[in-house]
Amino acid sequence: MPKVVIVGAGPTGATLALVLAQRGISVTLVEATRDFQRQFRGEGLMPSGLNALHQMGLDALLDTIPHRPLSAWEFWLNDRRLFRADEPLGADRPCTLVAQPPLLTALVQAAQSQPDFDWIAGTAVKDLLWQNDRVAGVQLVDGRSLAADLVIGADGRASAMRQKAGLTLDTQPKSTDVLWFKLPAPPDYAVDNCFCTVVKDGRVFSLFHGAEVGKLHLAWAIAPEEPTLQQDWATTFAALVPPALVEHFRAAEDAISPPLRLSVLVGRCPRWHRPGLLLLGDAAHPMSPVRAQGINLALRDVIVAANHLVPPLKLEGAVEAAAIDGAIAQIQAEREPEIIQAQALQAHEASRGEQLRRFALLRQGLSSLAPVVGPLVKQVWSQQQQPLRQGITTVQLEV
Known part of the structure; x- marks a missing residue:
């Protein structure tokens, strides 16, 4: 049976591990920490992220963990409210804040109910294993070696898998x-x-x-x-x-x-893969915090990855490395356009905030005219939010 090793049990890794294991694929999920109680984990699920979890059949799981919907978005300039936009802004569900540690715990527990899933916590990956210029598994810091037909690096913006594979990250200038x-x-x-x-x-x-x-x-x-x-x-x-x-x-x-x-680190890998290795989520494209895109785009990465990976990993007989490598190239080709556009939209919104911060006359003018211009600004802002809320491309789970 083909074997997949996923490094990193954040939203990308834990969700993809569950989806693959549910489809009968042998998955080992490796996490360097023993629990998920990091000081900071993003909580914002936009309608696009909620839809991704829905497609994966995880609505009931989401209902079991702490979560809280947003009621509205408000913008204040110089002690005056410019506008208020009530959720869900035309979507089926409002933006929802979800506690990540219990979400990740629930995802791993659900994966552990699958016969072909293995969970290794509290152990970091030391290096990649190579065979004939192809990634063939990982070596753990405790000396164990895990052979794999595919290694997936879902280990965040400081991805060790990205560095070990010699993949570069093109970063945007730091602004905040x-x-x-x-x-x-x-x-x-x-x-x-x-x-x-x-x-x-x-x-x-x-x-x-x-x-x-x-x-x-x-x-x-x-x-x-x-x-x-x-x-x-x-x-x-x-x-x-x-x-x-x-x-x-x-x-x-x-x-x-x-x-x-x-x-804040924002960037994108020109290449997300090597033969036998795929980067996903923040490992491939760390996002700005503007409108909480990181977790939402990561969940959409998972759906596209599953669509392309399940067919070659389910083939009877010998696993064709060429088929897997072709699939991982297709994943980047399908996901990259949305990532590029989302980062551009985030940068545009951040630049508007920076203009308001820097120019006191602009703030004063908008705040003094808030009763007049507020409704128009609200309408424009609400329309411009839709791609970052609903997703820019169509993502549909097909396997």
Whole structure:
């Protein structure tokens, strides 16, 4: 039976492992950590990501883990609301925040019920195994060797598999980092979970209620060279947030978590594959945090990968390496157009935010005219969001 080794049990690796195992393909999923409790994991599932999980038959699994739909998107300039756009913005389901650690745990547990699935946690991959210039498996740090007809690198933006295979990542110039905070959520957010973006006094940040009960998240954009200085964050935020939240932030002075600095990396591999090896998700195309595209595009990667990989991996008799290698080339060819367009749309939206941050007269003009221009800006913004929400290309699970 053909064997697949997937390195990395994030959303890409765990979901693809489950999909392949359910179709009778022998899969070993290797994860360097012992659990999924990383400090930061993206939570935003757009309608495109929810649709991908639906196509994989995972709606019931999603219902068993902590999740919270967004109610709306709001944009505030200089203490005035420019507009509010209510979810689901024309989609069947609203953008939903999902706690990743329990999601990944549930995916692995579901895969473990399949007879041809093997789970190796707490063990990193040391190197790739090669045979006749083709990847033939992986060597683990504990000395074990795992032979494979195909290795899939789903090990994130710092992908060791990408580096071991000699595949390059073309990166975009760094324009921002993010400081991530958590604090108690105001009671109103339990019923009206609004993703609120604020631009004021040269600062841009967003806040929303995450999937975790009672926790408000705040993402604070900073320049890459800007140091993370200790300061009175409660006072800083209280001077910038919408008026209704000022007292809440003042009262939360002792409850705001220390900031977690996230270095934003955006790029794309010119080539996602070598003979016997395929990169997917952030390993192939790390995304900007704008509109939470990383997890959503990764799930769409999984569907396209399954469509192309299941037929050659299910062939009776000897596995044809050429058929597998042809399939992995087709996966990149099908997925790359959406990735390119999504990154361009993210960059365009980020540039508009940067213009508002830099130009005080533009902020002042829009905020003072908010009752007049707000509805038009809302209409344009809502229309422009559709590709990043619904997906740019058609992705349909066919196997």
